[in-house]
Amino acid sequence: MSKKKKFARESFVSMTELVLPNDTNTLNNLMGGRLMHWMDVVSAIAGQKHCNSIVVTASVDNISFRSPIQLGNVVTLKAKATRAFNSSIEIRIDVEAENIPEGKKVTSNSAYFTFVAVDKKGKPVEVPEVIPETDDEKEYYNGALRRRQLRLILSGRMKPQDANELKSIFDIKN
Ligand SMILES: CC(C)(COP(=O)(O)OP(=O)(O)OC[C@H]1O[C@@H](n2cnc3c(N)ncnc32)[C@H](O)[C@@H]1OP(=O)(O)O)[C@@H](O)C(=O)NCCC(=O)NCCS
Numbered sequence: 001m002s003k004k005k006k007f008a009r010e011s012f013v014s015m016t017e018l019v020l021p022n023d024t025n026t027l028n029n030l031m032g033g034r035l036m037h038w039m040d041v042v043s044a045i046a047g048q049k050h051c052n053s054i055v056v057t058a059s060v061d062n063i064s065f066r067s068p069i070q071l072g073n074v075v076t077l078k079a080k081a082t083r084a085f086n087s088s089i090e091i092r093i094d095v096e097a098e099n100i101p102e103g104k105k106v107t108s109n110s111a112y113f114t115f116v117a118v119d120k121k122g123k124p125v126e127v128p129e130v131i132p133e134t135d136d137e138k139e140y141y142n143g144a145l146r147r148r149q150l151r152l153i154l155s156g157r158m159k160p161q162d163a164n165e166l167k168s169i170f171d172i173k174n
Contacts, residue, residue, distance in 0.1 A: 004128035008137045011050035011081040011091075011130075015042040019073045029068035030075070035095065036063065038077055039111060043091040046079035047115035050089055051127045055115035058088060059151050063111045069097040075108070082137070083144035087124035088116045090144050112147060 015038065017023075023034045040057060047055035069075060079093045095108040117127045132141040146165045152158035153166070160166070 003126070005131050006050055006081075006128045007131050007133060008081050008141075009133065011046045011079075013042050013046045013049065013079045015045075015077045015079075017075045017077070019069060019071050019075060021071065024071050027068070028071040030070070030073070030097075032063075032065055035065075035069070035075070035108075036060070038075070039063075039079075039093045039095065040113065042077040042079040043093050043113040044115060046081060046091050047089050047113075047117070050081040050084065050130065051115075051117040051125075053117045053119070053125060053127075055089070055117050056122070058114045058116045059155060060114075061112040061147065061151060064109060066109055067106060069108055070099070072099070074098045074100055080137075081130045082112070082132075082140035083148075084127045084130050085148065087118075087127055088114055088148075089127050089130075090114050090147065092140055114148075114151065 017038055019030050023030055025031050044055055044057065076096045077093055079091050082090045082092050091113050092110065093113065094110045096105060097108045098105045117125050119125050130141065132138045149158060149163035149166050153160055153163055
């Protein structure tokens, strides 16, 4: 039986949060951990929408905080599936911070989270393929295999010499 396919856009989720005093550090800026929690939640929902099943966070790629998000800012997190493999799915999250009274918006950061679809016993189950449509979706889809191999190497689940997509980066000849 052929594998089920779904459009990337079908998984899209947007979540909006207001930065309140309890979310901030002593400089009145948003705590990194709070932002990562919101990123985990929004991307897990996108993963569930794509897979129509329970998903668990398997890994989180590098997250860099470019500029502080201030108390009172409105944070919008947008998440969408980029590519699915067997039981795992990569989700991209884009974070934007807005100072509404000043009319200023900044792109805070982007990241990729990987989820695994599981059954009620926590056993991985097959996920539908992702069909990219827009130029951005195609770019994220095409880069996903490289990112997957890199994270599997970093987590000790793949040997660098087996990572076909990354051989040039690691200067592996065979
Ligand atoms: C994620 C989990 C289900 C994987 O289980 P497993 O027995 O290792 O399953 P498998 O070896 O069959 O791997 C299943 C998939 O997970 C992916 N995976 C496992 N660890 C991964 C990692 N660190 N990074 C990226 N993908 C990972 C595998 O590549 C595989 O993907 P594929 O099916 O698309 O090829 C299991 O490790 C787990 O339940 N972890 C805890 C999840 C959790 O509680 N998250 C919240 C943290 S508080």
